[in-house]
Amino acid sequence: MSDAIGCARWAIAAGHAPARSRGVEPAFTSHDRLCLLNAGAVLANVRVRVLYAAGAEVGPYRLSVAPRRMRHVRVNDLIFPEAIRLDEAYGLIVRSDQPVVVQFSRQDTRALMNAGMMTTAWPGID
């Protein structure tokens, strides 16, 4: 376990998955991307809750990240218990039973070009 790095809880406030795309799929499809890194020796069970500006929170979405692996999830692909609403602002709360590192990026191909953004999520330290 000495290789584990990160936190058990993270938050992202800037979610907003563009609904339109230009260019070939899936390489140029607009999407928000949740990036999870599990550097430890134990499988991480992750639950993601989605908060919107209006309406009740949705979730948990359940994911797992194998030991010494990482996993990138296109937020557009979170469909159970309910598809993420496109073109609508949202936030994410990520909880894991093992330390993980969470970053967040966006590919926006609504216009002729491809805009990108990236940030490290906010770690929740109780």
Added chain:
Amino acid sequence: MSDAIGCARWAIAAGHAPARSRGVEPAFTSHDRLCLLNAGAVLANVRVRVLYAAGAEVGPYRLSVAPRRMRHVRVNDLIFPEAIRLDEAYGLIVRSDQPVVVQFSRQDTRALMNAGMMTTAWPGID
């Protein structure tokens, strides 16, 4: 309240809302975006102060974020007590009476394309 995550004070130094845009409104309007996440069970009352390179600070701008909700505010839409000056560098100090998570992004459509940026704000830990 055990779901609350974040801090009561945040700062953003890199504000600079582009004054011009290309493309259809409002989707492609240039803007800086303040992203507030309230994961807790209590309404968060938020006050935002705006600092410029010259002149007195302006504010507070008052916002609220409902419990278990998030809220994205286009900085261009902060108009009371005074509209944010476009094409001018600024910084933000955010104070909340409940823990919130703050991120900041920019959409810049002054040129033919759409540049994006995103970062997590700086948390003020007294």
Added chain:
Amino acid sequence: MSDAIGCARWAIAAGHAPARSRGVEPAFTSHDRLCLLNAGAVLANVRVRVLYAAGAEVGPYRLSVAPRRMRHVRVNDLIFPEAIRLDEAYGLIVRSDQPVVVQFSRQDTRALMNAGMMTTAWPGID
């Protein structure tokens, strides 16, 4: 002083000011931007050191940030004691005698479009 927020020391590792630009100056000139916020009541005296991959460090570059003000500096405009080398990777060490918040952004207009990036600097906590 109760309004002060931030740290006295910050580091940026990702500096790399593009040497070429397209579009009208100065709005579309490529540049790295150092963003300094002084939310406190006392003038902040800031010294910036520049580290390169080869050769001795350069500096200090001296700046000040008035109380309750912010200041954005285009790195291309740091010319004393020596102009920043364009198209060359660099890092920055920022020291201030008052708490400040430091973010860093880039506008890259070498190509037909305008790429942007932004991050919060790394705070040095001794």
Added chain:
Amino acid sequence: MSDAIGCARWAIAAGHAPARSRGVEPAFTSHDRLCLLNAGAVLANVRVRVLYAAGAEVGPYRLSVAPRRMRHVRVNDLIFPEAIRLDEAYGLIVRSDQPVVVQFSRQDTRALMNAGMMTTAWPGID
């Protein structure tokens, strides 16, 4: 050593080096960039491990950063013990025997334009 700043361990979750590029090389070649700053007086010996979604981790890749210097490494240039897989998500664990500051950026020129992203890595504080 009083000038040293940073941490001995860092993690990046959002790695994904684009395989295609447009525009002249090497200025416009798509790449992820690992930015290392060593503000201290002692050479930093750095080992980087690469984690993927599938398969065993790869590494260590060995780098050094001279005292009072910085170093930017294009991830595409990490080829020993094995080239980084392009167009595949990955994460990085960075360990250093001296404090360093780590940031991470991407240049994506797959489309007609040049998208950029930048973030500060996650510091591992044991």
